Amino acid sequence: MNLTHQEAERMEYLLGKSRLSYLNREEESELRYLVTKENPSAKDGSMDELIKLGLILVGLYFLSKALSEK
Protein backbone atom coordinates (compact mmCIF):
# COMPACT_ATOMS: atom_id res chain seq x y z
CA MET A 1 0.00 0.00 0.00
CA ASN A 2 1.47 3.34 -1.02
CA LEU A 3 -0.87 5.49 1.08
CA THR A 4 -0.21 6.28 4.71
CA HIS A 5 -2.90 5.32 7.22
CA GLN A 6 -4.06 8.97 7.40
CA GLU A 7 -4.19 9.24 3.61
CA ALA A 8 -6.20 6.02 3.36
CA GLU A 9 -8.68 7.34 5.94
CA ARG A 10 -8.93 10.64 4.07
CA MET A 11 -9.59 8.76 0.83
CA GLU A 12 -12.40 6.82 2.55
CA TYR A 13 -13.92 10.07 3.78
CA LEU A 14 -13.72 11.75 0.36
CA LEU A 15 -15.20 8.71 -1.39
CA GLY A 16 -18.01 8.56 1.16
CA LYS A 17 -18.66 12.26 0.63
CA SER A 18 -18.70 11.79 -3.14
CA ARG A 19 -21.48 9.22 -2.71
CA LEU A 20 -23.59 10.99 -0.11
CA SER A 21 -22.92 14.64 -0.92
CA TYR A 22 -20.59 16.24 -3.47
CA LEU A 23 -16.92 17.11 -3.69
CA ASN A 24 -15.64 20.62 -4.34
CA ARG A 25 -12.76 21.18 -6.73
CA GLU A 26 -10.09 21.03 -4.06
CA GLU A 27 -11.46 17.77 -2.73
CA GLU A 28 -11.63 16.32 -6.24
CA SER A 29 -7.94 17.19 -6.76
CA GLU A 30 -7.10 15.67 -3.40
CA LEU A 31 -8.97 12.46 -4.25
CA ARG A 32 -7.25 12.31 -7.65
CA TYR A 33 -3.88 12.66 -5.91
CA LEU A 34 -4.66 9.88 -3.41
CA VAL A 35 -6.06 7.38 -5.93
CA THR A 36 -3.18 8.10 -8.34
CA LYS A 37 -0.64 7.67 -5.56
CA GLU A 38 -1.99 4.17 -5.01
CA ASN A 39 -2.55 3.37 -8.67
CA PRO A 40 -0.55 5.64 -11.05
CA SER A 41 -2.36 4.24 -14.11
CA ALA A 42 -5.48 6.15 -12.94
CA LYS A 43 -3.75 9.51 -13.56
CA ASP A 44 -5.78 10.48 -16.64
CA GLY A 45 -9.06 8.85 -15.62
CA SER A 46 -12.34 10.73 -15.31
CA MET A 47 -13.64 11.57 -11.82
CA ASP A 48 -16.23 8.76 -12.13
CA GLU A 49 -13.48 6.28 -12.94
CA LEU A 50 -11.35 7.52 -10.04
CA ILE A 51 -14.24 7.17 -7.60
CA LYS A 52 -14.99 3.65 -8.85
CA LEU A 53 -11.35 2.61 -8.59
CA GLY A 54 -11.02 4.28 -5.19
CA LEU A 55 -14.03 2.36 -3.84
CA ILE A 56 -12.57 -0.93 -5.11
CA LEU A 57 -9.28 -0.07 -3.41
CA VAL A 58 -11.06 0.68 -0.12
CA GLY A 59 -12.94 -2.63 -0.40
CA LEU A 60 -9.70 -4.46 -1.13
CA TYR A 61 -7.92 -2.90 1.88
CA PHE A 62 -10.85 -3.62 4.16
CA LEU A 63 -11.03 -7.28 3.18
CA SER A 64 -7.26 -7.74 3.15
CA LYS A 65 -7.20 -6.33 6.67
CA ALA A 66 -10.01 -8.68 7.72
CA LEU A 67 -8.07 -11.57 6.22
CA SER A 68 -4.83 -10.68 8.00
CA GLU A 69 -6.64 -10.31 11.33
CA LYS A 70 -8.34 -13.69 10.99
Add this chain to the structure above:
Amino acid sequence: MGISSNKKIEEYAKEMPWELRRAIEALNDDLRLAVFFVLLKHGELSFSQIMAELEIPRKDSSILSHHLKILEKGALIKNEFAKKEGMDSHSFYDLTEFGEDVLNGLMDTLAVPRLAGEPIEPLKKLLYQVGSTVSEKAFKEATK
Protein backbone atom coordinates in the same frame (compact mmCIF):
# COMPACT_ATOMS: atom_id res chain seq x y z
CA MET B 1 -25.70 -18.08 -27.80
CA GLY B 2 -23.16 -20.56 -26.38
CA ILE B 3 -20.82 -22.80 -28.31
CA SER B 4 -21.55 -26.52 -28.06
CA SER B 5 -18.80 -28.37 -26.26
CA ASN B 6 -16.56 -30.66 -28.26
CA LYS B 7 -13.67 -33.01 -27.59
CA LYS B 8 -11.04 -30.27 -27.91
CA ILE B 9 -12.87 -27.90 -25.53
CA GLU B 10 -13.30 -30.69 -22.99
CA GLU B 11 -9.63 -31.63 -23.34
CA TYR B 12 -8.43 -28.10 -22.55
CA ALA B 13 -11.02 -27.55 -19.82
CA LYS B 14 -9.77 -30.67 -18.05
CA GLU B 15 -6.34 -29.07 -17.71
CA MET B 16 -7.77 -27.02 -14.84
CA PRO B 17 -7.47 -29.17 -11.70
CA TRP B 18 -10.89 -30.49 -10.77
CA GLU B 19 -10.75 -29.05 -7.21
CA LEU B 20 -10.06 -25.54 -8.51
CA ARG B 21 -12.71 -25.78 -11.18
CA ARG B 22 -15.30 -26.77 -8.59
CA ALA B 23 -14.21 -23.94 -6.28
CA ILE B 24 -14.38 -21.32 -9.05
CA GLU B 25 -17.82 -22.53 -10.10
CA ALA B 26 -18.92 -22.33 -6.47
CA LEU B 27 -17.88 -18.67 -6.29
CA ASN B 28 -19.55 -17.66 -9.52
CA ASP B 29 -22.63 -16.22 -7.81
CA ASP B 30 -23.22 -13.00 -5.83
CA LEU B 31 -24.98 -14.68 -2.89
CA ARG B 32 -22.27 -17.33 -2.54
CA LEU B 33 -19.55 -14.66 -2.76
CA ALA B 34 -21.38 -12.70 -0.08
CA VAL B 35 -21.59 -15.76 2.21
CA PHE B 36 -17.90 -16.40 1.61
CA PHE B 37 -16.96 -12.86 2.67
CA VAL B 38 -19.36 -12.84 5.61
CA LEU B 39 -17.55 -15.91 6.96
CA LEU B 40 -14.20 -14.32 6.21
CA LYS B 41 -15.16 -11.21 8.13
CA HIS B 42 -16.96 -12.80 11.09
CA GLY B 43 -15.43 -16.27 11.31
CA GLU B 44 -17.62 -19.18 12.35
CA LEU B 45 -21.36 -18.43 12.10
CA SER B 46 -24.58 -20.35 12.46
CA PHE B 47 -27.13 -20.60 9.66
CA SER B 48 -29.37 -18.04 11.41
CA GLN B 49 -26.47 -15.63 11.90
CA ILE B 50 -25.63 -15.79 8.18
CA MET B 51 -29.32 -15.15 7.37
CA ALA B 52 -29.36 -12.15 9.72
CA GLU B 53 -26.07 -10.69 8.48
CA LEU B 54 -27.16 -10.89 4.83
CA GLU B 55 -30.72 -9.79 5.68
CA ILE B 56 -32.19 -12.84 3.98
CA PRO B 57 -35.92 -13.27 4.73
CA ARG B 58 -36.91 -16.47 6.53
CA LYS B 59 -38.97 -17.60 3.53
CA ASP B 60 -35.75 -17.80 1.50
CA SER B 61 -33.89 -20.04 3.96
CA SER B 62 -34.02 -23.02 1.56
CA ILE B 63 -32.28 -20.90 -1.09
CA LEU B 64 -29.48 -20.11 1.36
CA SER B 65 -29.21 -23.83 2.25
CA HIS B 66 -28.85 -24.66 -1.42
CA HIS B 67 -26.03 -22.13 -1.89
CA LEU B 68 -24.26 -23.22 1.29
CA LYS B 69 -24.23 -26.79 -0.04
CA ILE B 70 -22.61 -25.61 -3.29
CA LEU B 71 -19.91 -23.77 -1.29
CA GLU B 72 -19.39 -26.93 0.78
CA LYS B 73 -19.12 -29.07 -2.36
CA GLY B 74 -16.53 -26.59 -3.60
CA ALA B 75 -14.63 -27.30 -0.36
CA LEU B 76 -14.61 -23.55 0.34
CA ILE B 77 -16.62 -23.74 3.56
CA LYS B 78 -17.23 -26.41 6.14
CA ASN B 79 -20.27 -27.21 8.22
CA GLU B 80 -19.70 -28.48 11.74
CA PHE B 81 -22.00 -29.39 14.56
CA ALA B 82 -21.23 -28.14 18.03
CA LYS B 83 -23.03 -27.19 21.19
CA LYS B 84 -22.43 -23.57 22.21
CA GLU B 85 -23.64 -21.83 25.29
CA GLY B 86 -26.45 -19.36 24.77
CA MET B 87 -27.15 -20.42 21.19
CA ASP B 88 -30.04 -22.46 19.80
CA SER B 89 -28.19 -23.52 16.70
CA HIS B 90 -25.79 -26.42 16.76
CA SER B 91 -24.73 -26.14 13.16
CA PHE B 92 -21.94 -23.74 12.25
CA TYR B 93 -20.22 -22.68 9.04
CA ASP B 94 -16.67 -21.46 8.53
CA LEU B 95 -14.11 -21.13 5.73
CA THR B 96 -11.89 -24.11 5.08
CA GLU B 97 -8.13 -23.75 4.79
CA PHE B 98 -8.54 -24.38 1.06
CA GLY B 99 -11.16 -21.60 0.92
CA GLU B 100 -8.71 -19.15 2.47
CA ASP B 101 -6.00 -20.25 0.04
CA VAL B 102 -8.32 -19.69 -2.91
CA LEU B 103 -9.19 -16.24 -1.58
CA ASN B 104 -5.53 -15.36 -1.10
CA GLY B 105 -4.88 -16.44 -4.67
CA LEU B 106 -7.75 -14.30 -5.95
CA MET B 107 -6.51 -11.33 -3.93
CA ASP B 108 -3.07 -11.74 -5.50
CA THR B 109 -4.58 -11.49 -8.97
CA LEU B 110 -6.22 -8.26 -7.81
CA ALA B 111 -2.99 -6.73 -6.57
CA VAL B 112 -3.33 -2.97 -6.90
CA PRO B 113 -1.08 -2.41 -9.96
CA ARG B 114 -3.20 -4.90 -11.91
CA LEU B 115 -6.57 -3.38 -11.04
CA ALA B 116 -6.74 -1.51 -14.33
CA GLY B 117 -6.18 -4.79 -16.19
CA GLU B 118 -8.64 -7.61 -16.05
CA PRO B 119 -9.82 -8.19 -12.50
CA ILE B 120 -12.36 -10.92 -11.85
CA GLU B 121 -15.70 -9.20 -12.34
CA PRO B 122 -17.85 -10.63 -9.50
CA LEU B 123 -15.07 -10.04 -7.00
CA LYS B 124 -14.46 -6.51 -8.32
CA LYS B 125 -18.18 -5.80 -7.92
CA LEU B 126 -18.14 -7.06 -4.35
CA LEU B 127 -15.03 -5.01 -3.50
CA TYR B 128 -16.81 -1.95 -4.91
CA GLN B 129 -19.84 -2.64 -2.70
CA VAL B 130 -17.67 -3.17 0.38
CA GLY B 131 -15.69 0.00 -0.43
CA SER B 132 -18.93 2.00 -0.81
CA THR B 133 -20.25 0.83 2.56
CA VAL B 134 -16.94 1.49 4.35
CA SER B 135 -16.54 4.95 2.78
CA GLU B 136 -20.11 6.06 3.44
CA LYS B 137 -19.71 4.98 7.05
CA ALA B 138 -16.44 6.94 7.33
CA PHE B 139 -18.10 10.07 5.96
CA LYS B 140 -21.16 9.74 8.21
CA GLU B 141 -19.01 9.25 11.30
CA ALA B 142 -16.85 12.28 10.44
CA THR B 143 -19.89 14.53 9.98
CA LYS B 144 -21.81 13.42 13.09
